[in-house]
Each structure stands twice: as C-alpha cells, then as structure tokens.
Amino acid sequence: MEQLMNFFLQFGSLNPQQQELITQKAQLTHFKKGDYLSEAGKVANTVGFILEGIMRVCFYNNKGEEITRYFIDENNLLVDLVSFENRVPASEYVEAVTDCTIITFSYANWQYLMQTIVGFEIIMFKITQRALQQKIERRTPLVSEDATTRYLSFMEKYPGLINRIPLSQLASYLGITQSSLSRIRKGLS
Template sequence: MENLINYLLQFGQLNPHQIDLIKSKAITKKLARDHFYFEAGKVQREVAFLTEGIIRICYYNRDGDEITKYFLDENHFVVDVNSYTLQIPTVEYAQAITDCELVIISREAMEELSMTIIGWDAIINKITVKGMADKVNRISPMLAEDATERYLNFMKTFPNLAHRIPQLYLASFLGITPTSLSRIRRQISE
C-alpha cells in the first residue's frame, strides 16, 4: 500500500487524512502466475497498482496468434484506460507472468476520492498522461529497428525485466520467434 501512496505523491500533494482515505478504499489482491487480471470482452470496473511481479498485456490478432504488446512491472497501474473510462469491453488481456500483488481501487471508490480529495483528478490526469507517454515511448522506437536492435534496446531500457520474462513472451513482444531470439542472444554473447 505504501508503494501506491509514494507513487501518488510524485504527482501531487496529499495530507495524512487524504492518504488514510485512499488506503481505506483500496484492497490488496494476489494474482498467481499465468492467471489473468482482466480479459478481452469484459469492462474494466477498477484500477490496479502493481506492487509485486510482472504482468503482460497481450491480444490475439486476426490469425489467432497471441501478440504481447508490453510488460508492466512494479509501481505501474494496470488498467485498460479506454475500457475503464468509456465503460466498453476491453480487447486486451492482462496476464500475470510471475506471482503478483495488486492494490485495487474500484470505480466507485475512485469517484468518491474524486469528489472528496481536492486535486485528486489532477493527480490521476498526470499519471494517465505519463502512462500514455511511457506506452508510446516503449513501442514507437521499435518500429524502425531490426530484431537485434529491438532486443538490445529492451535490455538497455528494462534490464531488470529481461531475465524475469519467459523467452516466448519476450520474443512475441519483440515481434520475432523464440528461435530467432535464441540466435540473437547467442550472437551477442559470442
């Protein structure tokens, strides 16, 4: 819970009473490896803050292939913003690739915090903008890179994730086969 509060405080000020209110509205939930936090076709009715573990966001393309869009590790929010905001079904899946711990705040609790805490909406807006920018910055450079460059940049940008993510999911994220990823890793270590 403290990780969530410390994260929120990076985006605005909260007094002790407001912090206690936030804590009272949040619940901690465990999510076992390989289980889904949310699935395509369902509407997001809560936001989650990842305090422990790694979650991958993925979808299925027209051919039925599973595509990994990105990974989230500790101190990131896990929410499909479109589904949550517009109350429409998500088209993505959020799957735990390690055992995870999440701090969950329901939509109703978020609305109550918005009505009770002055500056809450500004904090949430700043976090949303940062999350969107992070997503774009994570994906955009990959469009112009070859597979080796994508892997090397992933290793440079996310050194703490590379060895915690199964090769199959990392290859999917990089847009290559697991065999190609093995070959790239071998060439780099030579």
C-alpha cells in the first residue's frame, strides 16, 4: 500500500485517516498473463494500481487485427475511464502483458472514496491530467517519425519495458509488422 499512497501524495495531501480508509477499500489482486482488467463490450468495474507487471490497452480493428494503444507499468493507475465513469460498455481491452500484482478498487468502493475523502476528486483530476499529457507525448512521435526512429525512441523512453513485452505487441504499438520490427532490430545490432 505504501507505493499507492506515495503515488497519491504526489498529487495532493491525505491525512492518516484518509489513507487508512483507502487501504480498507483496496484489494490485492493477481492477474496472470492474458487476463483482463476490463474487456470490450463490458462495463469497466475496476480501478487498478500496478505494483508489479505490465498491462496494455488494445482493441481489434475492422480487419480483426489486434492494435496495442499503450502499455502501463508499475506505479501507475489504470482504468478504462470512459466506461468506468459513464457506465457504458468499453471499446478496448485492458490486458495483462505479464503476470501482475495490482491493488484494485471496485466501482462501489471507488465511488465511496470519491464521495467521502475531501480533496480526493482533485487528486484524481490531477492524475487524469497527467495521464492524458503522457498519452499525447507517447502517441505524437508514432505519427511523425519513421519506424526505426519510433523503435529507438521507445527503447530510450521505456528501457524497462523493451525486454518484458512480446515483439508482436511492441510492433503493434509502433504501427509496424513484426517482420519489420525484426529487420529494424537486426539492422541496429
């Protein structure tokens, strides 16, 4: 729980009683590689904080191809925010790339925290703003750079992920085929 509290405290203050309430509403959950935190077509009911492991957000395009939007690693919150907050079916999957240990909150417990802890909504607003900013920073180079540059940028920005995620998912994230990724990696070695 210390990791989660340290994360929240970057964005605002929580007194010991508020921290205890958060701890009481949290649950430690283990996900095996391939398990879903939320699935397309179903309403997202969980907010998670990754203690260990990597999750990804992905969807299937109209050709049935799997597209990885982004990866989420340790010390980050994850939720399909649109589905969770609006109680509508998700359009994407949130899937475990590796075995994961995640602190989870049910929809009911999360709503209780939002309504009970003074200032928690402001903390969540700041976290959401940062996440949106990071999303934009991650996606912008994927549109404007060539494949080799995108791969090198990914390696530079996320050195801890490169050897932990399958090449097929990395290729999907970079917007290239797995064979193209293999050629790029071979050309760089």
